[in-house]
Amino acid sequence: MSDEKYVHKDCRNYAPIDVRKGFCHVHKKEVPADTEVCAKFERIAKCRYCKNFCADKEKIELGVCEASMSKPKFVAYPDMVAVTCEMYKET
Amino acid sequence: MAKKFSEIMAETGQSLEYQAGGKAPEKIVDREVQWKPHPRVQKLKDIYMNTLSSANNEFSYWYTREYFMHDNEVPVVRRAMALKTAFSHLTPVIFPGELLTMRKAAFFRGSFPMPWLSEGFYMAKEDEFYQEALKRGSASVDEHSKFGQGGGNVTKSFDKVVSIAGKFGMRQEEIPVLLELAKMWYGKSVDDLGNKYEQMVPDYEVKEAIMRNIVCMFDSGFTLPQGREVINYYYPLEYGFDGIIEMAKELKDKVAGRADGDGIIGMNRLYNYEAVILAVEGMQAWVNNYAKEARRLEAMESDAQQKKEYGDMAERLEWLVHNKPRTFIEAFQMIETLHLAVLNEDAISGMSPGRIGQILYPWYEQDIEAGRITDDEVLELLELDRVVKTSIDCFASMGVVGGVLSGNTFNTVSIGGLTKDGKSAANPLEYLVLKAAGTNAMPQSTLALLYDEKLPDDFLMLAADVIKTGSGYPAFMNNRVAQDFLMSHYGHEGMNLEDARAWAIGGCLETSGCCWKPLHLNGKEYFIPGGAGQPTSVGVHFIAQPKVLELTLFNGVDARTGEKVFEPHNSKLESFEELFEQYKKYWQKTVDVLDLCNNIQHDIWRKNNMAVINSFMKPDCLDTGHLINEKGYRYNATFNVENSGNITWVNSMAALKKLVYDDKEVSLEEMKKAMKDNFGFKSARDIGSFSLMDQEKKDDSGNKYDELHFKCLQAPKYGNDDPYVDSILEDWENFFCRDCWTYESLYGEPLYACQISVSTHGAMGAATIASADGRLDGTTFADASMSAYPGTDKNGPYAVMKSATVWDHSLSQNSQLNLKLHPSSIKGEEGSRKLVDMTRAYMRMGGFHVQYNVVDSKVLKDAQRNPQNYRDLMVRVAGFTQYWVEIGKQVQDELIARTEYEGI
Incomplete structure (x- = not known):
């Protein structure tokens, strides 16, 4: 940090x-x-600081949320504020 | 030096910027009444004035994420699940000094895209946006300073901010996800799905040609599927959120598995109640997140007063998560929350709060009586509400937000009118609502004064004072005319005199069906009004009458683009009657094909994107178990046909009648040639300006068309109490209003006429060649539906009013008359009296609506030259008030050009 x-x-x-x-x-x-x-x-709290966020190596400002229930995992973006996200885990 | 249009007008004895009834003083005259808001309000207003229209993807993200997890779920439940998740995850943002809080998105003036409605308008720019997102620019003071001219509009990208639709700023780090989400909705949005099915309408190609050539302004099904209606706050105010959930659960038990005689949609009630519960739970979580944020701020705040205010705010919100409000401020916070919730549910312009002076009166009366609040504190809250409402943006395409709405969101508040039992409804709280609109003059909420002979004189005189602040409001709407319209149009759905008295304006001046509900507070019963009708932003919007006339004259071909829009009629148009009849046929063809295509778009909307929150709040959805898509609203015949350029068309028909058919001074072919050659003027597109003032003659045109153009400009004009031209208006209105009833909405209900122009007279004028009244190619039509063309009303305002009332306004949802008055014309108490008397006279003649711009045209011209000095200058455009700096130049020029009355 x-x-x-x-x-x-x-x-x-x-x-x-x-x-x-x-x-x-x-x-x-x-x-x-x-x-x-x-x-x-x-x-x-932002997605980029969350353990569940996995950055996309090829696309800028995109990744996936490992905590999502979707298959495949749903997209996420690092700059999203996550103060209301119940799945947020601080890195 | 090429001659300007304004000079040629002057030679004909007419004038752009015409001064009627006297001469304006040489020096600029400021507005007579200048009030100030409370200091707390001023601070928040100052923030607004320097705030950019901003968008993010938070709501869009969570909605999409949840929605795509539930394939095969019942559509209404699936939508409610997505709404619940989206509301639950909105980041709460609170600013010091606020007493009323919550906002659409995590910005002071925030909004967000709804790709489930339409994603095409920004997907089309994907490459451009993506390149913007790749940039890593550095700060540039020069670029920042350009934004002053557009008010809060982000007209171009700068630094790490990307401009979308020339209006909204989005952080470049959010652009990739904006596009990623949009791709997920490709082929699934209301826009895309609707388009797939509307192509099955046999005349779809005609519809496409209509849209391409801007005969019609926009598709209502996926741009603004709801709005121009009156919200209803009753159920949460009476029962609280927990009470609604409890009610929905009980009703679920009653209807589960039962059709109760309705084999088609009876079973749907179960899913609908389930959806209501989910949506309310989402709203509760949203309010609770704000309560937690207020507590957090309370804990870290060092200033004692501010700390207490955060604490009080938290306590109010914590209470409202579950319960009905107990006090005036709690009730106010509740309706603020509900309003924003509905606006987050859909792309909406014109969700009007309705008659808040009636709705909040129970708490006002009891708090005042108990000494819990003072009138001054109430006034401050009403002023704060105006900051909240003005900060509301609606994220949609440039054509809709700019071309139609001028960025306005039409959260109109209605005052006056009658109570359920037919008495004047102007209570003490309504005086404060009116006063606050003057002390904190901001575009929202625009005020609509429902004029009735029973309203007290001092109420009307206070309204005159507010008008003198230059706010452009209140506009006056005729209570009796509205009641007549409502009872005739909604009679078959049960509208009676009592419900008709509950009406209010939805949007800028749309007469909207409402009803009364009994509210109970501390053992006392009050009847409060609220919306009970579907949106009126829906239907066929807007058709340019001068454009349809152009197509008639040119045998179905758009003279600007050369494209065939309609099958040729091949009529020689040898008489005025033949011309009129052929015009009507093209008009009907236009309405018919647009109605069919719009019905399909709205049908797609109601299948997948139906309103849940707005629905459960509107009578009688909770009672019947049916939402908007199943005609759960009390009044469903709300789809309409909107026109634009009414008076330009009337004047053009009068000129053709006079010059071609009656006096035979020119052949129709010569007239058409002159129109196509723009009377020897340069094309607006060539000179790069669509403004009236800027039009100039071609250098090599000679005098070829001068005589004819002179005659066209001299031909009889509407607004002068001249039966020659007014009878054309009368014939048209009698045809148009009744013709609307012959088309059917997807709800199986007849359409009706809606006659407002909003800003379309500018945008649609830009796509229409010169007209026979002498108006030039690309320039604006006359504004509104009853306003005279600038400079052509020579006989004073009463003559305009006589011309306007040759037809029965209750045949239509509305009509619209705008007048521009010099401040000195209504100076002092005597001036206020004249203003009230003139308004009363128009209402007694049967006019539906009049509104006044009180401004010295010299101020507007100076503001155009020096916009940086006029950030807070407001003007009345056409049904709405807007900051001068946030409207386009062509409409600015049209406002300057409007006839200025120096005396009335």
């Missing part, structure tokens, strides 16, 4: 206003989605 470069939209305290920016509940101000995080960063 520590090696990865995070941006604001990866933070649990970031409430997305739109595709470009969000509201930081810690600093109580608007922040750009894609700029670097501060020391108060708290990683939000």
Whole structure:
């Protein structure tokens, strides 16, 4: 986790206003989605941080969810927020 | 220097930007009334003003994932399972200062695609989108700064954001899954399946030619399958979510295995109740996730006031997961939740809350009496609701969202009207609803004032004040005319006077069937109104009358594209009557083939994509066990035929009658040639602008068509109380409205006329060559259905109103008249009085609808030059209010060109 470069939209305290920016509940101000995080960063649950996510080696921004009941396993995308996913397992 | 159209108009004594009844002051006159919202509301409004229209795939993903797990499940249950999973997984997002919360998607202004309806419009751009997704751009301040001109529209891609349909921004990392999900629905969506079967209609090729040549604007079956209707919040307000589940379970026990005399769909009731339970469980999980988020924010919040507000919000949501609301704010949160839930169920434009001043009144009355809330706190909540409603987007193709809707979602609130027992319904809460629309003037919710002679004078005067803020609302709709329409059209489905009084506007100005239900609060019974009819966004939408006339004149061929649309009629059109009769035949052919194809699209929709949430909320679905697709709604005869360019057509027919047939000043062939040559003007496509103002003559055209063009512009025009032209309107309306009844919807019900233009007068005008009234190729039609063409109404607003009321408006679902007034024309209390009196006069003449743009045209021109200074400028377009910067230039120009009344 520590090696990865995070941006604001990866933070649990970031409430997305739109595709470009969000509201930081810690600093109580608007922040750009894609700029670097501060020391108060708290990683939000996303498919890319889930043990059940298996990245597709050939397709960008796609993979499968190993926890899905479908056969074959259903597609998943790494940037999807998973705070409501009952199958989420933190890596 | 080539002459401009505006100069030629001026030479004929007419003028684009015509000032009637006086002369506007030289200096810009601002709007007279300028109120401010509460500070909390202003902060949230400021966020909205700088927010981009954003979309993600969360709902689409979970819906698709669940749906494809259940092959062979009963369709309604399968759909409900998918809805439940999708709602349960929406990420809750709450912002500080909110008292009413929840949203469509995880953005302040969010939406998402529904590939199960239609995936083609963005699949067609797959390669382009994929390339965008591959890019790894860096931030560019210059590119960001361009977005000011489009308000919240993401008109082009930037950085890591991809523009879809010129409106929605999506993160590029979501584009691959957008396309992956779309592929899963290929051949299975309502669009694709509907198209497969509509091709079996014998005249399908004619339908395709109609659509290709923009004789009709769009297919309603897969673009916006629901909407332009009034929602009904009653059951959750009366029983709570747990109560509905309990009720559905009891009813399941009663109907399981029983046909009860209906051997075709009697057994379906079991599956329908099961679907209702699943859908409600999904909504409960969604509310509960928001409650948990509010608790999380409460725990981390350092500011005491904000911490308490998060805590109170959490407590409200936790209660509402299971129970019916106890207080005004709980009831308000409940209807907010229900509204957003229905909008997430389908692609919908025009899901109107209806008469919230009546619906929320029980809690208002009891909270005020008990001292639990003040009028000022209620006003603040009503202002907050306007931020929520204005933030609603509908994800659909550019043609629909831009060309038809101008980005508007028509969450119209109705005020006024009558109570169940025929008294004025303007209660104290309705005054606050009206006031809040002025103190927080935003496009949503647009207000519809259901005008009745019984409404108190101070209510109407307050409405005049709100209009003076420049909001463009409230629009006035005639209560009596609406009741007449409802009782005549829905009489066979049981509509009576009592139910007719419950009506409200669905969408921008669609008269919608409603009913009363008894609500109980602390031992007291109230009757609240709510929607009881199917969508009216459905049917044949929109047919361009001037285009059908063009096809008539050119023997079935589109003069712009050269394509044959209809079989040639080969009539010589030797008399005006012959012309009119042939026009009617092409019109009927257009409606017929579109009706058949749309019926198939909607039938596919009802088989696989039926409304479950909207259905269980509408009487009498829970009682009967049948949802919308099985005619569970009380009123089902809601499919309609919508026209566009009504007055441009009337003026064109008048010019042909006068110049070709009566006075014989020009032959029909010469007229057609002049039209095709655009009266010697350059093509709008060549000059790259479809705006009235920009049209200019060809450099080498000489004076060949000048005399004829002059005569066309001088020919009798609608809006001047001139029987020569008004009688054409009367004849047409008497034919058109009754003709609609001869077509049948998939529900076996007759159609009816709906006469609004929304923004189609711009888009459809762009595809129509010059017309005999002197209008040029590619330029807008007259707006609405009863508005005069810009600059042609020379005798004042009362003359327009007399022209408009030569026919019986209750034959139609609506009619639409827009007037532009200079702020000085209605200044002060005396001005307000004049406005109310003029409105009353129109209503007494039998007019159905009038709305006013109160604005100095100089402001609009300055806003066009300097849009960055006018982010919050609102204008009334045609049935809706929209931010100036979010509408296209051709409609902006048409608004500037509309006759400005300096005195009334």
